[in-house]
Amino acid sequence: MALVLTEEQSMLRDSARGLISDKAPVSHLRSLRDAKDPTGFSKEFWHSFAEMGFAGLLVPEEFGGSGLGFMEAGVVMEEIGRTLMPSPFLATSVIAASALNRGGNAAQKSEYLPKISNGSLLATLAIDEGAKHRPLQISLQAVRAGNGFKLSGAKALVVDGHVADLFIVAARTAGSAGERDGLTLFLVNPKAKGVAIERTIMVDAHNAARIELANVEVNADNVLGEVDQGATLLDGVLDIGRGAVASEMVGLSEEVFNRTVEYLKNRKQFGKLIGEFQALQHRAAELYVDIEITRAATMKALQALDADVAKATSAVAVAKARAGTTATRAVQEGVQMHGGMGMTDQFDIGFFMKRARVCEELFGDANYHTAQLAKARGY
């Protein structure tokens, strides 16, 4: 597979870019933030997004979706990264859709996937409990009770947690924190008795929540995949999420970089355009190289996911690690080169810096993925 977009993928990119830059530029996020919007995204825009087939992009055609691949999902995520558009695309259309499609039984698929496709159902994965992403360090307990289970525990950084219609909760049915065996995924109704949801206003003005489950009852039909054997399903779904977030970071990095280069070409200091200064030229050139390399690594990861999710782990680790490092550098250089103006709320640059920090933590930061690669290579 060539590491360039096909004609169809380029068309998808163009239509996503046109729509997103038109309807949801950075000012869209700004106004949602300023209004403390209770939903945190535009429902109206989400519906038109769904009508164009984006919501069900990864859902198979038999369930009303487009049946496209992770490369295509990455194309859309990258455009989302350019304007920082808040939307349920990552949590619902990429992560939850993949979890249901890969782990769901026939009944679960036919109940949820068509609704994800038409944009009427929002879903999210509840995974991390501590401050850092440690997918095996799960202690939320699921205890057998009659025909089902009772869930108790807490989750942090549940993306879209306060607006979701469905939680996919990673819980421990056996073993203890740190072990691979004994993890199970459950479909949980956020309105079920015992669920407490706190919307957490995040630094990047995107949606997230803390949720607490106190003896929440679910029946056996709500198990997604196999009891005690959820780790493998979870690995795949998380890698898909990581590939998507890496794409968002590529889009974000490139956008903040383009804005910075434009600024270098227009801003005068000491009687010269600041872009004439070699110190800044070289830093800009280094960043350009970083972004190109990260883009290639991310495309490589998405292609690997499309070929075989189970074999994509190392490529995804490389992409997420690189994307984290590059995005961090891109936003820092963006603010620094914009000088004092970069520090003002009035300029958009700060929005990119905040979102980059959140993307870095989502599903493992650069340190986490770099260490994973070392482990996989046996040193």
Added chain:
Amino acid sequence: MSESENADLEQFRSETRAWLEANCPPEMRKPATSDTDVFWGGRNAKFASEPQRIWFERMRDKGWTVPDWPKEYGGGGLSAAEHKVLRSEMAKMGARPPLSSFGIWMLGPALLKYGNEAQKKEHLPKIAAGLIRWCQGYSEPNAGSDLASLQTRAESDGNDFVITGSKIWTSYANYADWIFCLVRTDPTAKKHDGISFILFDMTSKGVTTKPILLISGYSPFCETFFDGVRVPKSHVVGTVNRGWDVAKYLLQHERAMISGMGERGVGRPLGQIAADSVGTDAQGKLDDAMLRGQIATFDVDEAALAACAERAVDLAKAGQAHPAFSSAMKYYGTELNKRRYEILMSAGGVDALEWESERSRQGARPRAWLRTKANSIEGGTSEVMLGIVAKRILDLPGA
């Protein structure tokens, strides 16, 4: 790509794999560890071993010393997609390149684009067959990365040019049979405008070379002196005074080649090499957390660069490549290779400091470490590469 094209390519892959399995001697499937492991060809070439000869001759006979050149010039006539398949199958097997040559990496592509038919017929098959070893006469004592300041002059005399001046950093000039050389044919023209690209035999009267001893203890480079060297005008490639176009095109290939240098002679992963000397803890992790982090970060960057190199080829194939992108790759590839050797030195500890000893293979590692320091200087310094990216790709203002 259509299904039938895909099927053809898969067939090519399986045939190639089978051929390589049958024809690549086991000794040629290990990374090169010393200079004698590399076969450079040329009039005075000697094979270091029988397997090296067999491997070279079999590949030459298939045209696979230059797989993507046209068959009529001694190449393999492979399409870009087939070439990629061959490279990946060779990489999987760890097969060494059968022939290393500046003729293949640099002059050949420039001749294919700018040479006339007679020049192509004369020189390309000899490069492909490893008969003539080439060197590059670009840099001068006062014109390193600022190549266009070169002073070596070629004065017209009937059907000949008479060349006087000197070059520096001429890699392996003392072993080369011919030189491709930049000379000033119009001293009154502006910097880039009066330069020509010319080919001549190193045994011509008036050519002398002198090796330069480097900090690594080796002399891969020479000073080269031209004292009234007479060269027929028909040896100019492209148009007289327009040699800069040829030179620039060739530099792109040189930069792409240098950026890929880290891939050659690699062998075992750094983490395992380090574990041998540093040791591991009870969990099997490298017993130096900071070094482990440095290696893992290096591995991430190296994998990302490999993806980018692959993408650069794909972009070129799709006609979407920026002509200056090789400068970006050269910059990153050489800086990364320097990092690799800093890590190797750190991982080797005191063992890596031995300069002349059996155990250290005569200081192979410290010599290679010192050699890499030239990577970010030769073929244009890292700073020059960043300047090219800033001006030509990012379109930043200024001189």
